[in-house]
Amino acid sequence: MQDENQRYMGYALREAQRAMDIGEVPIGCVIVSDGQIVGKAHNQRELLQDPTAHAEILAITQAAAHFQSWRLEGAKLYVTLEPCAMCAGAIILARIAEVYFGAYDPKAGVCGSLMNLLEDSRFNHNPKLYPGLLADECGALLSGFFRRIREDASQHPKPGPHRN
Amino acid sequence: MQDENQRYMGYALREAQRAMDIGEVPIGCVIVSDGQIVGKAHNQRELLQDPTAHAEILAITQAAAHFQSWRLEGAKLYVTLEPCAMCAGAIILARIAEVYFGAYDPKAGVCGSLMNLLEDSRFNHNPKLYPGLLADECGALLSGFFRRIREDASQHPKPGPHRN
Numbered sequence: 001m002q003d004e005n006q007r008y009m010g011y012a013l014r015e016a017q018r019a020m021d022i023g024e025v026p027i028g029c030v031i032v033s034d035g036q037i038v039g040k041a042h043n044q045r046e047l048l049q050d051p052t053a054h055a056e057i058l059a060i061t062q063a064a065a066h067f068q069s070w071r072l073e074g075a076k077l078y079v080t081l082e083p084c085a086m087c088a089g090a091i092i093l094a095r096i097a098e099v100y101f102g103a104y105d106p107k108a109g110v111c112g113s114l115m116n117l118l119e120d121s122r123f124n125h126n127p128k129l130y131p132g133l134l135a136d137e138c139g140a141l142l143s144g145f146f147r148r149i150r151e152d153a154s155q156h157p158k159p160g161p162h163r164n
Numbered sequence: 165m166q167d168e169n170q171r172y173m174g175y176a177l178r179e180a181q182r183a184m185d186i187g188e189v190p191i192g193c194v195i196v197s198d199g200q201i202v203g204k205a206h207n208q209r210e211l212l213q214d215p216t217a218h219a220e221i222l223a224i225t226q227a228a229a230h231f232q233s234w235r236l237e238g239a240k241l242y243v244t245l246e247p248c249a250m251c252a253g254a255i256i257l258a259r260i261a262e263v264y265f266g267a268y269d270p271k272a273g274v275c276g277s278l279m280n281l282l283e284d285s286r287f288n289h290n291p292k293l294y295p296g297l298l299a300d301e302c303g304a305l306l307s308g309f310f311r312r313i314r315e316d317a318s319q320h321p322k323p324g325p326h327r328n
Contacts, residue, residue, distance in 0.1 A: 095215075122278050
């Protein structure tokens with residue numbers, strides 16, 4: 001039986017699938033507060049041609065609009081891939097209480113891979129961190145996407161999207 | 165005589181002044197490409213109630229819209245305060261070539277103070293970093309703002325804005 005956290009990561013995975021459907025690197029994020037989803041987004045960097053349009057940033061902006069407040073104290077964030085420096089920084093600034101991520105990102109992740117910004121006590125806020133939630137499903141979506149990109153590239157050489 | 169970099173930091177200072185005028189922590193940013201200003205913004209966190217609305221993020225999104233591209237290769241970013249983790253991450257993601265900042269931020273700066281993300285070679289891009297440009301002017305604007313906040317608070321106690 002799925003627990004509540006798996007269920008929310010499931011919603012983040014659906015968002016990641018939506019990114020995949022439009023040719024974006026499949027990463028999704030939901031933000032939950034008091035059992036209600038208050039932010040839900042997928043990576044839209046290529047669509048918007050905006051380097052800040054990661055799933056987490058879009059979901060945080062949505063949640064802040066929902067509360068009319070930049071302080072998301074008590075909120076839980078679920079994201080399918082380990083956050084990068086930009087997104088980890090935004091999570092700290094928003095005072096998010098708990099962060100659940102799926103797959104590790106050994107190239108750009110800063111919540112355990114390259115470093116751990118969320119647990120660095122020099123920052124004025126430290127969310128609780130829960131890595132590896134539905135890691136296999138989250139990772140499979142990403143590796144399937146990049147495998148297809150490589151296959152397409154070998155047949156029709158042209159630059160494709162990449163995560164960072 | 166002012167050099168070109170001081171002139172651009174002067175524009176960032178004007179943006180910071182605009183933030184001050186509306187009661188925001190006075191931080192400003194401009195992005196320059198081929199001698200043209202392609203992004204110009206000030207901190208709007210309180211106005212927008214958005215934790216991601218730092219001057220750098222807003223200016224990067226503007227510059228990307230200008231170029232219709234998330235890749236700001238060759239661009240120079242001028243910001244009055246040392247970038248935080250979110251903004252340093254966005255600068256790396258956007259492939260910005262050169263970063264000039266004014267005052268150091270010992271509490272949340274990650275471009276020399278707490279750490280140095282921009283010069284961490286494990287990331288796939290490292291901008292050239294020029295700290296301390298017009299540091300006195302940039303710092304004076306911030307310290308004047310916080311001094312006034314403290315004076316107001318001692319006369320009319322209520323929560324005021326703070327940087328992070």
